[in-house]
Amino acid sequence: MNHQDWIEKLELSLYGELPAEDQERLNAHLDSCAECRAERTSLEQLHTLLEGTAKEAPPAALLMDARRELRLSLSKEREGSPAAAWLQGLFRAPSFLKAGVAFGGVALLAAGVLIGTVWSGRRVEGPPVEAASQQSQPVGGETKITNIRFITSDPSTGEIEFAFDAIKPVRMKGHINDEQIQRVLSHAIMSEQNVGVRLASISAVSSTRALPDKEIKGALIAALESDENAGVRAEAMKALRGYTPDKDIREALLFVLTHDKNPALRITAINSLDSTRTTGQVLDENMLNILRQSMQSDDNNYIRLRARTVMEEHRQ
Amino acid sequence: MSVSDQDLIRDACQGSASAFEQLVTRYDERVLAMAYRYVGSRDDAKDIYQEVFVRVHRALRNFRMESEFATWLYRITANVCLTHRAAHRRRLETTGSGADDDVLGSLHSTEVSAEERMHAAEISESVTRAMQRLSPQQKLVFTLRHYQGHKLREIASMMECTEGTVKRYLFAATQRMREELKELVHQ
Numbered sequence: 333m334n335h336q337d338w339i340e341k342l343e344l345s346l347y348g349e350l351p352a353e354d355q356e357r358l359n360a361h362l363d364s365c366a367e368c369r370a371e372r373t374s375l376e377q378l379h380t381l382l383e384g385t386a387k388e389a390p391p392a393a394l395l396m397d398a399r400r401e402l403r404l405s406l407s408k409e410r411e412g413s414p415a416a417a418w419l420q421g422l423f424r425a426p427s428f429l430k431a432g433v434a435f436g437g438v439a440l441l442a443a444g445v446l447i448g449t450v451w452s453g454r455r456v457e458g459p460p461v462e463a464a465s466q467q468s469q470p471v472g473g474e475t476k477i478t479n480i481r482f483i484t485s486d487p488s489t490g491e492i493e494f495a496f497d498a499i500k501p502v503r504m505k506g507h508i509n510d511e512q513i514q515r516v517l518s519h520a521i522m523s524e525q526n527v528g529v530r531l532a533s534i535s536a537v538s539s540t541r542a543l544p545d546k547e548i549k550g551a552l553i554a555a556l557e558s559d560e561n562a563g564v565r566a567e568a569m570k571a572l573r574g575y576t577p578d579k580d581i582r583e584a585l586l587f588v589l590t591h592d593k594n595p596a597l598r599i600t601a602i603n604s605l606d607s608t609r610t611t612g613q614v615l616d617e618n619m620l621n622i623l624r625q626s627m628q629s630d631d632n633n634y635i636r637l638r639a640r641t642v643m644e645e646h647r648q
Numbered sequence: 649m650s651v652s653d654q655d656l657i658r659d660a661c662q663g664s665a666s667a668f669e670q671l672v673t674r675y676d677e678r679v680l681a682m683a684y685r686y687v688g689s690r691d692d693a694k695d696i697y698q699e700v701f702v703r704v705h706r707a708l709r710n711f712r713m714e715s716e717f718a719t720w721l722y723r724i725t726a727n728v729c730l731t732h733r734a735a736h737r738r739r740l741e742t743t744g745s746g747a748d749d750d751v752l753g754s755l756h757s758t759e760v761s762a763e764e765r766m767h768a769a770e771i772s773e774s775v776t777r778a779m780q781r782l783s784p785q786q787k788l789v790f791t792l793r794h795y796q797g798h799k800l801r802e803i804a805s806m807m808e809c810t811e812g813t814v815k816r817y818l819f820a821a822t823q824r825m826r827e828e829l830k831e832l833v834h835q
């Protein structure tokens with residue numbers, strides 16, 4: 333066993349995750365190795381330092397705040413009011429883009445950027461973009477104000493607080509490899525309210541030959557695993573076929589196989605998994621276990637059979 | 649007898665807001681704590697919290713009842729954390745450390761002197777800042793192990809990868825943290 337192996341054992345031991353027999357061997361090694369003893373001291377100091385910070389819980393007020401905002405967001409969403417953009421405005425990244433997408437190798441996006449947010453007496457909160465439009469003249473040019481909501485008013489001080497969406501149309505054109513374009517696309521895939529736009533964004537990714545970056549891959553995986561629309565999930569799975577089926581992607585496929593209610597998607601997932609075999613990638617033990625579960629307990633006959641075949645084939 | 653997650657999910661899918669709220673309050677402290685540790689700032693933690701539960705709310709109808717809700721939820725949280733980085737990076741750039749107030753605000757501090765409190769706050773801030781230098785995966789594993797107290801096996805199932813992979817992220821994270829914090833460690 334080399335030195336690095338001992339250090340890894342040492343770390344596991346500090347986390348209380350080293351099996352007893354390994355612990356004994358480690359102790360014996362420590363007795364005879366000054367270098368590893370020094371390593372232990374240093375790691376222990378790090379653990380002590382970190383432990384001191386581990387007791388801090390997020391402030392209780394933060395939880396209350398988060399719950400209140402969530403309740404508000406969800407009630408807006410349930411009403412199906414035009415507050416969709418505002419809902420996103422509460423918790424999205426500074427640029428909010430309503431995108432209409434047309435693609436070749438080059439992306440052209442027509443987007444609305446949400447710039448206004450909450451006004452309160454003297455104070456204006458909002459994403460730090462387009463500062464000029466946040467003061468007393470929030471509207472100008474093509475900017476449209478919609479969806480004004482009153483939050484609080486205090487008759488004793490005359491202070492009122494309200495929120496609105498200021499939507500400014502933006503057109504963007506650029507290559508799929510452009511970072512800005514990718515950010516907009518990831519955002520559209522992850523957060524766009526309109527199903528059509530999510531679908532269009534994903535199709536745009538699958539139809540380009542260029543290989544978009546990790547951020548887009550992450551957004552596609554997130555869409556595959558938790559978009560509420562089965563069409564979007566299916567499209568995301570299709571787009572991911574353009575990538576080399578690495579571990580992330582195989583894990584996402586297994587996730588669909590375990591958690592997605594839609595049998596058609598589970599079937600596509602298991603077929604995609606099967607086809608990753610041709611790239612010479614193997615499924616590890618954990619993945620095989622998930623397959624075994626599907627083989628035993630999926631309520632869909634076809635999936636149980638396919639799971640068995642895939643397992644057997646991967647075993648060879 | 650408490651109601652099962654499955655019952656709450658069923659009711660929430662049929663439009664019951666209170667069922668969904670109950671479901672949220674069963675797990676949201678954990679989600680928030682994880683997000684808070686992961687991003688190191690209140691605003692970003694709240695962003696993640698919102699995004700997770702709005703996604704969960706929308707996707708609940710797709711949830712396969714036979715599978716476990718907590719795994720599904722934490723997986724979505726992990727996804728949202730991992731894709732949150734771009735927005736967070738921008739905020740860090742504009743506000744420097746971005747963590748001071750938060751860390752100070754969260755210390756329970758009645759029995760310690762002002763000086764000790766100051767020192768603890770500095771350490772806490774350094775740790776938060778050091779964590780932002782980890783890769784998203786390293787940071788997530790580190791958060792889950794150190795601050796959420798999950799076993800490596802549990803983290804592996806949450807992130808749907810092998811324990812071996814989790815260990816690699818953890819070792820890399822520990823080395824990096826030690827490097828970043830060496831001034832404090834060797835005091």
Ligand SMILES: [Zn+2]
Nearest residue numbers: 338365367368
């Ligand atoms: Zn040694």
